[in-house]
Amino acid sequence: xxxxxxxxxxxxxxxxxxxxxxxxxxxxxxxxxxxxxxxxxxxxxxxxxxxxxxxxxxxxxxxxxxxxxxxxxxxxxxxxxxxxxxxxxxxxxxxxxxxxxxxxxxxxxxxxxxxxxxxxxxxxxxxxxxxxxxxxxxxxxxxxxxxxxxxxxxxxxxxxxxxxxxxxxxxxxxxxxxxxxxxxxxxxxxxxxxxxxxxxxxxxxxxxxxxxxxxxxxx
Numbered sequence: 001x002x003x004x005x006x007x008x009x010x011x012x013x014x015x016x017x018x019x020x021x022x023x024x025x026x027x028x029x030x031x032x033x034x035x036x037x038x039x040x041x042x043x044x045x046x047x048x049x050x051x052x053x054x055x056x057x058x059x060x061x062x063x064x065x066x067x068x069x070x071x072x073x074x075x076x077x078x079x080x081x082x083x084x085x086x087x088x089x090x091x092x093x094x095x096x097x098x099x100x101x102x103x104x105x106x107x108x109x110x111x112x113x114x115x116x117x118x119x120x121x122x123x124x125x126x127x128x129x130x131x132x133x134x135x136x137x138x139x140x141x142x143x144x145x146x147x148x149x150x151x152x153x154x155x156x157x158x159x160x161x162x163x164x165x166x167x168x169x170x171x172x173x174x175x176x177x178x179x180x181x182x183x184x185x186x187x188x189x190x191x192x193x194x195x196x197x198x199x200x201x202x203x204x205x206x207x208x209x210x211x212x213x214x215x216x217x218x219x
Contacts, residue, residue: 002035002063002219004212005056007146009069012044012094016177019168019204020068026205033216035063044094044142046087050149057153057161064162064215065150066116068208069143071167075197076131077207078167079118080138083148084111088140104148112151116164116211117218124214130207138165162215166208169199 006027008020021041028039040056042049057065071078085108087099118134125132138144147165154161170178175198 002216003060004032004035004037004064004066004216005040005060005062006037006208006212007040007042007053007065007067007150009042009044009142010094012142013091015174017171017174018070019171019174019201020070022171022201023068023168023204023208026201027208027212032209032212035212035216037212038062042146046093046097046099046142046145047095049142049146053146053149054153057150057157061157061159062161063219064116064212065154066163066208066212066215067143067146067150067165068168069146069165070170071139071143072170073197074167074169076133076169076199077125077204078133078135079116079121079211080114080135080143080147080165080167081118082111082113082136083138083144083151083165084140085109085148086140087145090141093142104145105152108148108152112148114147114151114164115154115160116162116215118164120218121211121214124210125207128206128210130203130210132207135167138167143167162219164215166211168204169197171201172198174198
């Protein structure tokens with residue numbers, strides 16, 4: 001039977017929650033289109049996240065590898081199409097590492113393209129009433145790093161795997177907490193900022209489940 005590797009991240013940047021971790025917990029161990037979901041919660045660390053990711057891909061030899069992460073300010077589900085060989089952080093990771101225009105892999109290609117059926121996934125999500133869009137930049141923080149590494153690890157197995165990345169919005173409770181912080185700082189007028197968008201956990205779980213179902217069906 002086919003296996004799915006689903007990854008998410010621990011909280012970072014002083015946040016108490018990461019929606020990718022919550023989605024991971026909801027889907028870990030479930031079966032989608034006959035495939036078993038194996039969840040892997042990654043540390044928000046450039047160094048420490050590498051080996052667990054690559055070892056899981058080598059061990060499970062999954063048919064689908066889907067990584068997820070938070071993009072603060074994103075108002076909808078966002079499917080990435082490319083990862084670049086560049087790590088340049090605006091904030092340190094949870095180990096305090098601050099990469100400055102460094103390669104993810106000094107021996108790797110400039111970029112790698114995802115192998116998920118992105119177009120079919122977008123259609124399926126929108127048909128379910130889930131707002132979703134395609135993106136050509138996964139940034140240069142740990143989400144991009146993870147996608148780049150996952151694609152590289154998938155190239156090392158002897159069968160093709162559908163591999164990609166989904167960026168998730170804030171959870172509603174995260175926005176509520178952010179509004180409280182802004183109010184305490186006397187900055188409540190910032191409530192019109194786009195980065196206060198959010199999405200329910202239930203919708204995010206369904207979006208990731210649908211993404212996995214379309215990906216497995218396309219193998």
